[in-house]
Amino acid sequence: MKKIVKLVGIVLGCVVLLVLVFCAYVAVVGVASYDPPVTPKLTVERTPARVARGEAIAQVQCMSCHANDENRLTGKYLGEIPAAFGKIYSKNITQDTEKGIGNWTDGELMYFLRTSVKPDGTFSGIMPRYSLMAEEDLKSVVAWLRSDRFPVQPTKQEAPEAEYSFLSKLLSHTIIKAGDYPQQPIPMPDSTDQVALGRYIADGVADCYSCHSSDFLDQDKLHPERSKGYYGGGNKLNGEGGKPIFTANLTFDEETGIGKKYTKEQFIRAVKLGVRPDGSTLRLPMEPRPSLSDYEVGAIYEYLKTIPKLKNDIAGKNAELQLAKK
Numbered sequence: 001m002k003k004i005v006k007l008v009g010i011v012l013g014c015v016v017l018l019v020l021v022f023c024a025y026v027a028v029v030g031v032a033s034y035d036p037p038v039t040p041k042l043t044v045e046r047t048p049a050r051v052a053r054g055e056a057i058a059q060v061q062c063m064s065c066h067a068n069d070e071n072r073l074t075g076k077y078l079g080e081i082p083a084a085f086g087k088i089y090s091k092n093i094t095q096d097t098e099k100g101i102g103n104w105t106d107g108e109l110m111y112f113l114r115t116s117v118k119p120d121g122t123f124s125g126i127m128p129r130y131s132l133m134a135e136e137d138l139k140s141v142v143a144w145l146r147s148d149r150f151p152v153q154p155t156k157q158e159a160p161e162a163e164y165s166f167l168s169k170l171l172s173h174t175i176i177k178a179g180d181y182p183q184q185p186i187p188m189p190d191s192t193d194q195v196a197l198g199r200y201i202a203d204g205v206a207d208c209y210s211c212h213s214s215d216f217l218d219q220d221k222l223h224p225e226r227s228k229g230y231y232g233g234g235n236k237l238n239g240e241g242g243k244p245i246f247t248a249n250l251t252f253d254e255e256t257g258i259g260k261k262y263t264k265e266q267f268i269r270a271v272k273l274g275v276r277p278d279g280s281t282l283r284l285p286m287e288p289r290p291s292l293s294d295y296e297v298g299a300i301y302e303y304l305k306t307i308p309k310l311k312n313d314i315a316g317k318n319a320e321l322q323l324a325k326k
């Protein structure tokens with residue numbers, strides 16, 4: 001018996017030691033990195049149609065995280081990201097060749113947007129990854145980044161370096177991994193199939209599920225519907241002035257979701273203009289998305305109708321936050 005106790009003690013001791021060594025390793029090397037990737041050799045043709053589409057996508061995605069007060073993509077502080085992940089700044093993604101991405105090839109951009117791995121192998125686990133975006137839409141984003149539009153014109157202005165917390169570093173070595181570059185180009189969905197289109201816009205383009213599911217740390221980028229609490233809300237983010245706020249339940253649960261709260265028209269108005277049916281304004285970090293078309297947002301509504309309803313009383317949770325503060 002004594003022998004067994006001793007053995008168990010030794011094994012436990014070794015495990016603790018290994019964990020400590022691993023933590024020390026993570027603290028020293030920082031965020032994980034990969035071998036510099038082999039990126040696709042391609043040149044994206046910059047047609048006016050692509051630039052226009054890329055701009056519309058950028059307005060639901062890139063602008064909110066990368067644009068400064070003057071609407072230039074200089075990079076900035078991202079206050080809505082919980083402090084546990086560190087002090088996160090985005091980057092200058094203008095055409096500047098020194099501070100921006102003027103020297104990246106089109107293939108390097110496509111590769112990074114799909115996998116979160118930069119040309120030098122640096123990994124970014126915070127920047128959303130567009131694993132499901134159609135090839136044509138991703139090319140439109142690249143065409144826009146190369147265009148003559150104001151936000152992408154070169155500037156040397158840049159944000160400070162991000163300070164990643166130990167948790168962020170640890171996650172990059174464990175559960176948050178780089179994505180794979182798709183073997184085959186991803187096709188556009190059939191736009192006459194509203195449910196398929198809605199799913200594509202919500203999960204593949206606008207990344208609605210990542211905020212509106214329970215937890216950033218329990219998400220499946222290739223199969224978003226397997227993410228914990230898919231569209232049930234309750235992800236705790238920083239809102240206006242750093243005040244905590246829970247994301248809304250967007251499933252059609254009649255009591256706690258949007259089943260009874262929103263008609264399709266009201267939903268379109270809320271998403272495009274940021275106004276609830278009662279006329280009140282949606283709070284940050286929920287931003288209006290006027291560049292999505294009524295048809296696209298209506299399609300998201302049709303898609304949300306088809307997913308499992310989840311009971312999650314967000315209004316109650318947000319009210320509790322208010323009370324806790326008083």
Ligand code: HEC
Binds near residue numbers: 061078100
């Ligand atoms: C939720 C916020 C967020 C959104 C949305 C976002 N980014 Fe980023 N992006 C970041 C952060 C943070 C970094 C810095 C990551 C790092 O260096 O570790 C970054 C880095 C980058 C880089 C690497 C630049 C460099 O020099 O290292 C590129 C390129 C980029 N983003 C492009 C885009 C494009 C294009 C879009 C829209 C399709 C976009 N981002 C949307 C947060 C975001």
Ligand code: HEC
Binds near residue numbers: 245
């Ligand atoms: C950066 C995180 C984030 C993203 C991305 C996001 N939302 Fe939200 N959303 C929120 C938060 C937080 C709230 C709660 C706002 C409030 O209570 O005032 C919210 C509220 C809403 C509401 C109001 C629900 C209600 O119960 O009144 C709707 C509708 C909505 N979002 C739809 C969407 C759609 C559709 C998308 C994708 C196009 C999206 N959201 C993307 C964070 C986000």
